[in-house]
Amino acid sequence: xQANSSAPIVRFENVTKSFGELTVLRQLDFDVAPAEKVTxxxxxxxxxxxxxxxxxxxxxPNDGVIWVNGEPLWHQKSGDKLVPASEKHLRxxxxxIGMVFQHFNLFPHMxxxxxxxxxxxxxxxxxxxxxxxxxxxLLQKVGLSDKLGHxxxxxxxxxxxxxxxxxxxxxxxxxxxxxxxxxxxxxxxVGEVLNVIRELAEEGEMAMLLVTHEMGFARExxxxxxxxxxxxxVEQGPPEQIFGSPQNERxxxxxxxVLRH
Amino acid sequence: xxxxxxxLVKIRNYAFLVIxxxxxxxxxGVELTVNPPETAPFDLLPILLRGLAVTIELTLLGAALALxxxxxxxxxxxxxxxxxRTITGFYVEVFRGTSILVQLFWIFFVLPLPPxxxxxxxxxxxxxxxGLNVGAYGAxxxxxxxxxxxxxxxxxxxxxxxxxxxxxxxxxxxxAMVRILPPFGNLLIELLKATSLVxxxxxxxxxxxxxxxxxxxxxxxxxxxxxxxxxxxxxxPLTLGVRWLERQRQWAT
Amino acid sequence: xxxxxxxxxxxxxxxxxxxxGLVVTIEVTxxxxxxxxxxxxxxxxxxxxxxxxxxxxIGALVEFIRSTPLLVQLFIFFYVLPRYGLxxxxxxxxxxxxxxxxxxxxxxxxxxxxxxxxxGQWEAARALNFSPVRTWVGIVLPQAIPPMIPALGNYxxxxxxxxxxxxxxxxxxxxxxxxxxxxxxxxxxxxxxMAGVLYFLISYPSSLVVQRxxxxxxxx
Numbered sequence: 001x002q003a004n005s006s007a008p009i010v011r012f013e014n015v016t017k018s019f020g021e022l023t024v025l026r027q028l029d030f031d032v033a034p035a036e037k038v039t040x041x042x043x044x045x046x047x048x049x050x051x052x053x054x055x056x057x058x059x060x061p062n063d064g065v066i067w068v069n070g071e072p073l074w075h076q077k078s079g080d081k082l083v084p085a086s087e088k089h090l091r092x093x094x095x096x097i098g099m100v101f102q103h104f105n106l107f108p109h110m111x112x113x114x115x116x117x118x119x120x121x122x123x124x125x126x127x128x129x130x131x132x133x134x135x136x137x138l139l140q141k142v143g144l145s146d147k148l149g150h151x152x153x154x155x156x157x158x159x160x161x162x163x164x165x166x167x168x169x170x171x172x173x174x175x176x177x178x179x180x181x182x183x184x185x186x187x188x189x190v191g192e193v194l195n196v197i198r199e200l201a202e203e204g205e206m207a208m209l210l211v212t213h214e215m216g217f218a219r220e221x222x223x224x225x226x227x228x229x230x231x232x233x234v235e236q237g238p239p240e241q242i243f244g245s246p247q248n249e250r251x252x253x254x255x256x257x258v259l260r261h
Numbered sequence: 262x263x264x265x266x267x268x269l270v271k272i273r274n275y276a277f278l279v280i281x282x283x284x285x286x287x288x289x290g291v292e293l294t295v296n297p298p299e300t301a302p303f304d305l306l307p308i309l310l311r312g313l314a315v316t317i318e319l320t321l322l323g324a325a326l327a328l329x330x331x332x333x334x335x336x337x338x339x340x341x342x343x344x345x346r347t348i349t350g351f352y353v354e355v356f357r358g359t360s361i362l363v364q365l366f367w368i369f370f371v372l373p374l375p376p377x378x379x380x381x382x383x384x385x386x387x388x389x390x391x392g393l394n395v396g397a398y399g400a401x402x403x404x405x406x407x408x409x410x411x412x413x414x415x416x417x418x419x420x421x422x423x424x425x426x427x428x429x430x431x432x433x434x435x436x437a438m439v440r441i442l443p444p445f446g447n448l449l450i451e452l453l454k455a456t457s458l459v460x461x462x463x464x465x466x467x468x469x470x471x472x473x474x475x476x477x478x479x480x481x482x483x484x485x486x487x488x489x490x491x492x493x494x495x496x497x498p499l500t501l502g503v504r505w506l507e508r509q510r511q512w513a514t
Numbered sequence: 515x516x517x518x519x520x521x522x523x524x525x526x527x528x529x530x531x532x533x534x535g536l537v538v539t540i541e542v543t544x545x546x547x548x549x550x551x552x553x554x555x556x557x558x559x560x561x562x563x564x565x566x567x568x569x570x571x572i573g574a575l576v577e578f579i580r581s582t583p584l585l586v587q588l589f590i591f592f593y594v595l596p597r598y599g600l601x602x603x604x605x606x607x608x609x610x611x612x613x614x615x616x617x618x619x620x621x622x623x624x625x626x627x628x629x630x631x632x633x634g635q636w637e638a639a640r641a642l643n644f645s646p647v648r649t650w651v652g653i654v655l656p657q658a659i660p661p662m663i664p665a666l667g668n669y670x671x672x673x674x675x676x677x678x679x680x681x682x683x684x685x686x687x688x689x690x691x692x693x694x695x696x697x698x699x700x701x702x703x704x705x706x707x708m709a710g711v712l713y714f715l716i717s718y719p720s721s722l723v724v725q726r727x728x729x730x731x732x733x734x
Contacts, residue, residue, distance in 0.1 A: 056416075056419070056420055057419060058416050058419060058420075087424075087425075091422055091424065094419075094422050095422050097420075098420065099420040101413060101416065101417065101420075103413050104413075105411075105413035105414060105416060105417035106417070107414065107417070107432060107436075108436065109435045109436055109439070118421070118431065119421035119422065119423060122423070122427055122431065123421060123422050123423055123424075123427070167421070168420070168421075171421060171422065276570070277570040277571050277573065277574035278574045278577060278578065280571075280574070281571075281574050281575070281578055354714075354718060355710075355714065357721075358675075358713065358714040358717045358718040358721070359675065359710040359713040359714050359717070360675040360676065360677075360678035360689065360710075360713050361675070361676075361678075362678040362679060362681070362689055363678060363689055363692070363706060363709050363710050363713060364710070366689070366692075366693065366702075366706055367702075367706045367707070367710065370693075370696060370702040370706065371702045371703045371706055371707070374700075374701070374702060374703065376519055450581070454581075454582070454583040454584070455583070456583075457583035457585040457586055458585060458679070460585070461585075461682055468583070468585060468586055468589075471586070471589070472589070475593060481593050481594050481597060482594050482597065485586065485589055485590045485593065485594055486590075486594075488586050489578075489582050489586055489587075489590070492581065492582040492583055492586060493578055493581045493582050496581035496582065497577065497581045500577070500580075500581060
């Protein structure tokens with residue numbers, strides 16, 4: 001694990017997030033090293049997805065500090081103190097994070113190619129030609145070079161999700177978040193999406209944070225597996241250890257339940 | 262031969278409209294034979310067509326005002342700013358909650374008197390009343406379309422680091438447009454029909470010319486049936502256009 | 515004449531007359547709505563007829579009435595029909611024209627509502643050997659009509675406001691009353707404003723009720 005030696009690319013410090021009465025993150029401390037592949041597993045409703053959503057700035061934490069690449073995400077430095085971040089600061093730090101969603105969230109009014117070029121051209125201000133060339137490469141990489149001109153409604157779920165992965169990659173994030181990206185797919189389409197993610201994991205340089213129910217896949221690609229329940233990290237370690245000989249009773253019970261069916 | 266069948270159905274769908282128009286033509290013919298006018302038949306048409314120019318002018322100007330008002334008020338009603346939202350909400354509810362004829366009379370009869378002393382020509386009053394009334398309905402369409410954008414689209418835009426303005430321009434508005442166009446087409450038809458009300462404030466549109474002709478030359482049946490046909494020929498292509506638009510939602514799932 | 519911006523004494527003096535006009539407006543609206551509800555259902559059923567000689571002419575008539583202004587239709591009923599011996603008071607003529615015009619709108623609601631009934635319901639009725647009348651009255655309409663109520667309610671409110679056009683054929687309802695009061699005293703601000711307030715006081719709460727009904731049926 002070469003990654004653990006350097007400074008973390010993502011650090012959660014004492015992060016709390018609640019929705020009304022329901023607390024989904026309880027004073028969470030959690031690090032991700034550069035290029036590390038971390039899988040978060042746990043019962044549904046345990047707040048796994050909220051970790052990703054807070055990091056992507058889709059939800060605002062109630063308390064605590066999140067650091068991305070050494071900079072506070074939801075705060076900015078004002079002298080020695082941390083004050084709530086401005087929109088400008090948020091956009092700067094957010095630039096190093098990308099996300100792939102459970103329901104794809106492709107732009108339905110744009111072709112596959114334009115879905116991938118839209119943000120590089122208008123957010124990163126890349127020249128159109130360069131953005132298109134890169135988009136073609138990325139769509140080729142996810143096996144969709146023949147679907148450039150197709151609209152999302154003309155693609156299968158697995159194809160949509162691969163376009164969504166290409167779209168996120170086009171922004172060259174340092175950390176990529178995968179939020180249950182195969183949960184909305186028909187079973188026979190899951191494999192093609194997992195293969196793409198597996199290749200990305202093998203390339204290595206990008207940190208990846210995955211929430212998934214695909215345990216076999218998690219075991220295969222992860223450097224570290226985190227078992228998360230009731231807003232807290234219950235147990236974490238290399239996949240062989242977590243899957244092979246879990247220590248905590250809750251972890252054991254969870255794996256017994258999911259691996260049996 | 263599914264295509265031929267399809268064509269037959271299509272022809273049949275419009276056959277009765279054509280037959281209906283022919284029936285009106287025959288009715289006018291019979292009327293002219295029974296009560297032959299002193300002048301040539303259809304001599305009234307040029308006068309009615311002069312009214313048609315006013316009706317079209319009023320429709321276009323009213324629609325332009327309504328469009329601007331609908332977009333501004335619709336976006337304002339979706340705004341997070343409570344004062345902006347309340348003021349536009351008041352405007353929308355007042356204009357949707359009262360009769361357009363009362364709005365027209367208010368603008369035409371009340372504004373020129375003290376304390377307003379704002380004299381408007383009948384055309385200005387008509388455009389203002391139609392634009393503000395239909396604009397209020399349009400604002401609700403715009404608000405509904407913006408609200409119907411799935412939250413995933415906004416989340417994806419944030420994840421791609423788009424600014425709020427870019428998100429509005431490139432993601433939300435293009436998708437809302439598809440939902441907006443068919444109801445806007447329907448509102449345009451309602452606006453066209455409502456232009457006839459300006460005849461009641463002495464603006465010489467088609468309906469006004471008809472009322473004037475009825476008083477000067479009589480021939481009531483002929484005059485009003487011709488007017489009906491004129492409005493139908495204006496409105497029905499719009500109806501067909503709206504139906505075509507509704508079929509064109511290729512990417513809207 | 516008072517120099518005030520808004521003369522309340524004047525308002526109080528004409529208010530009883532204006533309320534009489536409002537009563538006429540409400541009467542017209544209710545009768546015309548009942549007419550529209552019945553005519554609309556007949557038009558919708560006629561358009562669904564398997565006999566094209568019934569379905570197509572009714573369809574064409576509905577399209578034609580919908581595509582032309584209510585005001586012109588009112589003039590035809592008021593000025594043209596009497597020339598062929600059909601003489602009726604303006605109130606009756608106006609109510610029929612309003613009901614017929616909005617009947618074409620309600621027919622579209624019935625049509626959509628009937629189309630929304632699951633095919634299985636028709637097939638079950640067929641399997642139980644119900645007569646066509648029994649199928650419509652016992653099975654289809656009881657399921658189709660409740661979800662249509664909000665949309666029908668919207669048209670009730672619309673008819674209430676649009677009944678103002680009956681003033682053009684001398685029906686002394688709310689708008690014509692306001693106009694007459696204004697003409698007599700050359701003060702239009704108060705009568706037209708109060709007429710607007712009366713329209714609003716009835717139509718706005720009504721549309722809130724319709725919105726609640728919409729939510730209730732949407733939740734199912």
